[in-house]
Amino acid sequence: MEYIYAAMLLHKAGKELTEDTVKSVLTAAGVAVDEARVKALIAALQGVNIDEAIKKAAVAAPVAAAPAAAGGSEKQAEAKKEEKKVDDKKAEESAAAGLGALFG
Secondary structure, three states: OHHHHHHHHHHHOOOOOOHHHHHHHHHHOOOOOOHHHHHHHHHHHOOOOHHHHHHHHOOOOOOOOOOOOOOOOHHHHHHHHHHHHHHHHHHHHHHHHHHHHHOO
């Protein structure tokens, strides 16, 4: 994960993504650098528009749940809350999977 963070930090700073720059960031952070992982990261990011990938992976903020109808039971409201939690968790997992696939 720290390799991806290094690449994102370099991208945000407007620096070129090369093996040497990624190694420098990781070394500065106190991470033991694995040459193979650095090479794989750089190869995976070749030709990738990182800004566009981040936009696609961004998860929209969930819309607030509508208040329960007057006279509705408390159990129905609780069931809706549980359903929303499950949907939110699925959205988070989907976004995380997308980012993982993006950076190999």
